[in-house]
Structure formats: C-alpha cells, structure tokens
Amino acid sequence: MFFQTAGIEVAPWIPPLVAFAISFFTSMGGVSGAFLLLPFQMSFLGYTTPSVSATNQLFNIVAIPSGVYQYWKEGRMVWPLTWIVIAGTLPGVLFGAIVRVKYLPDPQQFKVFAAAILLYIGIRIIRDLLGKNSGIQTKAQSEKRFQEIVKRYRTEKKVATYSDPPSSSAVRLTHFNLQRFGYTFYEEQFDVSTWGIFSLSLVVGVVGGIYGIGGGSIIAPFFVTFFRLPIYTIAGASLMGTFVTSVAGVAFYRTIAPFYPSISVAPDWLLGILFGLGGMAGMYLGAKCQKHAPAKAIKWMLAGIIVLTALEYGIDALL
Numbered sequence: 001m002f003f004q005t006a007g008i009e010v011a012p013w014i015p016p017l018v019a020f021a022i023s024f025f026t027s028m029g030g031v032s033g034a035f036l037l038l039p040f041q042m043s044f045l046g047y048t049t050p051s052v053s054a055t056n057q058l059f060n061i062v063a064i065p066s067g068v069y070q071y072w073k074e075g076r077m078v079w080p081l082t083w084i085v086i087a088g089t090l091p092g093v094l095f096g097a098i099v100r101v102k103y104l105p106d107p108q109q110f111k112v113f114a115a116a117i118l119l120y121i122g123i124r125i126i127r128d129l130l131g132k133n134s135g136i137q138t139k140a141q142s143e144k145r146f147q148e149i150v151k152r153y154r155t156e157k158k159v160a161t162y163s164d165p166p167s168s169s170a171v172r173l174t175h176f177n178l179q180r181f182g183y184t185f186y187e188e189q190f191d192v193s194t195w196g197i198f199s200l201s202l203v204v205g206v207v208g209g210i211y212g213i214g215g216g217s218i219i220a221p222f223f224v225t226f227f228r229l230p231i232y233t234i235a236g237a238s239l240m241g242t243f244v245t246s247v248a249g250v251a252f253y254r255t256i257a258p259f260y261p262s263i264s265v266a267p268d269w270l271l272g273i274l275f276g277l278g279g280m281a282g283m284y285l286g287a288k289c290q291k292h293a294p295a296k297a298i299k300w301m302l303a304g305i306i307v308l309t310a311l312e313y314g315i316d317a318l319l
Helices: 014-029 034-044 051-073 079-103 107-130 139-155 194-211 216-225 231-259 269-289 295-318
Strands: 171-176 180-185 188-193
Touching: 014 034, 014 051, 014 231, 014 269, 034 051, 034 107, 034 295, 051 079, 051 231, 051 269, 079 171, 079 180, 079 194, 079 216, 079 231, 107 216, 107 295, 180 231, 188 194, 194 216, 194 231, 216 231
Parallel strands: none
Antiparallel strands: 171 180, 180 188
16 A cells, blocks of 8 residues: 555555554553654655654554543543643644754654664663662652552552542642642652653653654653652653644644645655554553553563664664
C-alpha cells in the first residue's frame, strides 16, 4: 500500500501491529510509544521528511485516549498535575514545531538531535534501574512501596480492589495553588512545586514538538526521579498531557504546511491513523496490565531498544 504524503510503500497491517507491540509496553510507564515509532518510520520505512513528526503526533491523538480512560477508571488520574503539564508543554510544542521545520528539515541533522534525545532517555532509565540516584526515590522503589501499601490496605479491607471506580479514587487532592500542590495515594502524601512542574513541562514541550512525541517519554522519568512521584500516579497525567499537546502539534503542522510548499510538513493521515489504531489497543491493555507486569524487565528491554536506536542514529548521521 502506497502512502502518498509519506512517500513510502508498506503493507497496511504492519503499522498497527508495530504500534500495538510498542504501546503495550511503553504505556505502563506513562509513555505513548511515539518516541520509538519515529525511529521505526525513519529507519525502517524510510519516512524522513518533517511531516513524520506530525504523523507521529497523529498516532498519539488516536491511541492515547484508551490508556487515559483505563487510568481514570482505576482512579489514578492526578488532574492538577495533568493541567500543569498541558499548560507548560502546549506553548513549547508549538515552538518546537517551528524549530523542526525551519532548522532541522534535513534528515541527517534531525537524526543527530533524535540520537541525543533517545540516548538521554535510555541512560536515564538505566540509572534508575541501577539505583544510582543517591537520595532520590527510583521507579523501582516507588513501585515496591506501592505494592506494600496496597497489600496492607487490602488486608485491612480498607480498599476492595486495586481498580476501584473513580468515586473511590486511589488519588486524592489535598491542596493546589500557584506555589505547590499535593495529593495522597493510598494515604501516602506527595507534595511538589507547581512552578517546577510547569518549567520542566515547557522545556519538554519544545523538545517534544521538535521530535514529534508530545513529551511524555521525557517528562515521566523526571516526575519519578526528581519529584519523587510514584509511577502509578503519573502515567495517566503524562499520557493526557501528550494527547493535548499532540492535538495542538498536528493542527499547527497542518496550518504552517502551505508556507513550506517545497517540503512535506502536514501529517500522513492514513498512516497516522493506522499506527493509532494499533496503539489504541496496545495502550488500553498496557494500562490494564500495568499492576501485573514485571516492570523492571520491561524497563530493561525498553532501555536497550532506546540506547541501540540512539547509537544507530548517531552512527548513521556521522557516516
């Protein structure tokens, strides 16, 4: 099947299958999987024009709602965190789209940028897994503590099941203002800086807008590592922020496309939707299986894929 905007030919069953496999694992960590889909499109499908970033964000739009719905149904959406992420990443992703089209249209230059981003994410995950962040709560520690809390409360019959409906949400907001906001997660208290989250989101939005990933894959490790928030509470907020910024990103790429007639800027709608349909199923099942999956093994696998992809990008750009 030929995709005109992308200028590639591929069997129609491949995009949804690849997106399903990637999204199933990445959604468990609050990541849509777009950061791995983009290398697949560029390296394996040969889709290298700037419109690949817009197509990648179209994938997010179609795929993410199913994962967000599952996290909401289980009462694990931290809405203040979600709104701050959206407020920060939204202007950033629009600026990033301009940078992508104007300054990084060449595939080789973009691969250098992509390699740097992927390598950073991969190293970040590996450091968390190895527990090298002295004095800072790692994802593994957060997950272990979560399991202990849930086990204790189930034993005491204070919560019936892990996936209680929203009316008995596992996450409860305690305070929210311009300086700080806090919430409890199964009666564990968390308190973070509102401006700290906003500033991080703004920077991540720029990077996500350039790369075409919405920013969730970058911001989620920061939430867990630096702000000490449990992965089980930031996954939904991260995905929701990625969804909203992806909507803005696709609209913006489509709007500026007429101003760059010599290059492909607007998304390939059919290809993006095919990726999205596979991602929709993968994210729903990934969010549903998060509490059962061996998270450490999944993270090691993802870290390996990310680092190898980054090295491949870097070597290809230098040769």
